[in-house]
Amino acid sequence: MLTRPCVDLNADLGESFGPYTLGNDSQVLRLITSANIACGMHAGDPRVMENTVRASRELGVSIGAHPGFPDRVGFGRRNLEATPLEVETDVLYQIGALNAFAVSNGVQLQHVKAHGALYNIAVSQTEIAAAVARAVVRFDPRLIFVAPVGSALEHAGIEAGLPVSREGFADRGYNSDSTLQSRQIPGAVISDPDNASERAHQMVKEHRVSTVDGGWLPIQVDTLCVHGDNPNAIEILRAIRLTFERDGIAIAKMADVLKAKVS
């Protein structure tokens, strides 16, 4: 069991809002093991949250909170100079809100993954990273904390005593300093399923990923993200699953991946 590599597949879901539909949640849900559900600040609303929790439960997909900046028009993708206190309380608020739909539908939150600009800032800014981790540990120290290996965010999760799931991105270009290529740059979001699945293979099997300048970045991943708003999300997830089958890589929920590591 220990010799077979094992990884979780996560995607951001529940990003629709009021009259607006975003992504292809019902199909993506059939291909992932962990769903990051928007909590109503950058995307999502109470109906969308309820529906996404229920759909995840029906398909046996684990759920996590996906808190973001309170910037709906910017989809939480714009840096906002919030204080650590603002971040901590905004994240607490959002975890609690999603938890109401988990509790009332008989499921448990598995993890928390910050969204967009909040995630990116927390990757490098120690105080913001600590604020996110503090919100999570204050709510429930058993929640899995999603962060890239080597980041301030991972460090904050470990410091807080949270179980940490190290994340890689199958559909995003990496700079050589391990940051993600800016979405402003054409090609930063990878839409080719073969390319994305090759990168997934690199990360899980070879513990490295090719960078935008042609080098290699060493990386450890417990979970792989495919963006639900990637127009090719379905094809990419299918390609990854085929590749992993060929590679003998098991796909399992974030919580089970962590358990396998411990054992």
Add this chain to the structure above:
Amino acid sequence: MLTRPCVDLNADLGESFGPYTLGNDSQVLRLITSANIACGMHAGDPRVMENTVRASRELGVSIGAHPGFPDRVGFGRRNLEATPLEVETDVLYQIGALNAFAVSNGVQLQHVKAHGALYNIAVSQTEIAAAVARAVVRFDPRLIFVAPVGSALEHAGIEAGLPVSREGFADRGYNSDSTLQSRQIPGAVISDPDNASERAHQMVKEHRVSTVDGGWLPIQVDTLCVHGDNPNAIEILRAIRLTFERDGIAIAKMADVLKAKVS
């Protein structure tokens, strides 16, 4: 113990927002036993919620969620024709959000009281009342449900199996059909402490209250509300406490008032 009448004093708190301060929470908290805390849809924000939960805990005041319509500019006081599903999920969302600040500060939610227009609509509309009760019972069936005696809201709480605390308003005029006088009408909000405390006395001791047309309305109350944004809130609460001392009426938390009734 059984012979001594007993009532809870509640007020709406945590209605400040961002740069704006509303009410006089720190003083009101010293005079009440249960705080209804705004949950960020009609008023309040995550910092205000955190601070209000902490201040309540320090003074031994029990806390409850005070969910309202998503209408910040209208302060949740304008009727909104939301569907039962919209109401149920909006209320669930708000209870969960507040609960995060309760849990992470080591206190438990005691009750849920709908705010403003949502409360008023639920007093008479069966489907909306049921939607509010469903949200509460789905989250936690031990939560106390605040509603006026004889209302659709009280009925929905009982039907859902929730403990119900029957509420009277010390600082609002009553119509003879037991509805509150509209805030549009001058005098609908009672600012005279003697008048308000006399009405509190009527409700708790005499089980009736004088109506705006000069009659009497029979009423049963377990909790009395004084509005935190009433400019005389402090004076009214002090006058009520003096009156109750004179009357031999005990003041106790909502939960303890219900326990006293049962025993």
Add this chain to the structure above:
Amino acid sequence: MLTRPCVDLNADLGESFGPYTLGNDSQVLRLITSANIACGMHAGDPRVMENTVRASRELGVSIGAHPGFPDRVGFGRRNLEATPLEVETDVLYQIGALNAFAVSNGVQLQHVKAHGALYNIAVSQTEIAAAVARAVVRFDPRLIFVAPVGSALEHAGIEAGLPVSREGFADRGYNSDSTLQSRQIPGAVISDPDNASERAHQMVKEHRVSTVDGGWLPIQVDTLCVHGDNPNAIEILRAIRLTFERDGIAIAKMADVLKAKVS
């Protein structure tokens, strides 16, 4: 000229928001003569408004403000018990906001059409209708006011001295009292192009429309609405254009239809 019937085709556009796309604006714009552009309260945002004004200008489509209730999650389709003062100032705000994009792109606002629940309420409530008309006349008394014939809204426009364009809905069922069938009822939104174009023909050529209970409603229309979020909007507009060609009905901008009537 006078003998040939003439009508405007309008549609609600610019209802996208932040990361969300709604409707098929670029195609709809090629088939209509007047665009009702959302103003950022119920839908739309400044980028969407700018783009929609520019796309309309390029295709020679006249533009109007489409103000709605401040209820983004409900898309302005839920009744909100706003005061006349709230409605008047909200509408003024929205007209002004859109006008900035008109002025700065070298085009003039042609008309104002209230959206969703605001429109529906103003159809029957005199005070709300007057509030909408007051906002329009205060901003610019030359703006065309869109309202159904015989409604409180039409009356308010006439009273305010505004030019009124009487509107019919090609893709909505009519009750015998001339109100629109509720969107809650299946079939209330007509998606069959033949049915919709037949109704357009009835309204413009026969001055009547069949009602949901099988009768006929007399009606006068200067402009016909097809909803941009109707999945068949394009097909319906094409069918109407074919029918009108067959019927010898001219399609012209709202302003030109009114001029033709006067001459």
Add this chain to the structure above:
Amino acid sequence: MLTRPCVDLNADLGESFGPYTLGNDSQVLRLITSANIACGMHAGDPRVMENTVRASRELGVSIGAHPGFPDRVGFGRRNLEATPLEVETDVLYQIGALNAFAVSNGVQLQHVKAHGALYNIAVSQTEIAAAVARAVVRFDPRLIFVAPVGSALEHAGIEAGLPVSREGFADRGYNSDSTLQSRQIPGAVISDPDNASERAHQMVKEHRVSTVDGGWLPIQVDTLCVHGDNPNAIEILRAIRLTFERDGIAIAKMADVLKAKVS
């Protein structure tokens, strides 16, 4: 006339919102010559905008738009990494919205002054400064553009061909690089009327102001800002007026100050 120094006094007004009151607008209005009115993104709402325009008109105070970031809970004081296009369209939107209340109340907009974090960013970031100026010039090239002397914002206004009013802050500490001391630092907001009026005297009469490190900063000002939410705003404005009377400094509207310079 030319020999007598002349300056405008401006303040940010109309920052109340829904149920919340901020500042002391009615008193501040009696002491200033130009009002910067919030436009509904960071503060203000349509009722507040209408009332503030009317109150300004009654007291002969000139009005300007005070656009900010769409961040109500942060009061527009948090940096937001918006694109130049987002800034340009957000500013256009807000100018247009306020203009509706100006037009419909028979007054003209005199100026535009960016708010809070938007102003601060535009002081140093060329592209954001250009975006603000572009919005203003697109709406009306006669609008006066408020900016600190020597800033990227002033430069952008001049480049765009706008009349520029150079602003100094009487109630804020200056760093030696001419930036304002951060509000996070205690004492950054000056509440002592004597200190503030002495600084006003320095800026207008001596063309310099003392910095937080004890040096002197050369500065040119056509308009002086006192913050409406400064608890001592009234006392500061009174002290400035007394000082200016003593100094022989005339107080005049922004537009008249610029005319006096030209003549």
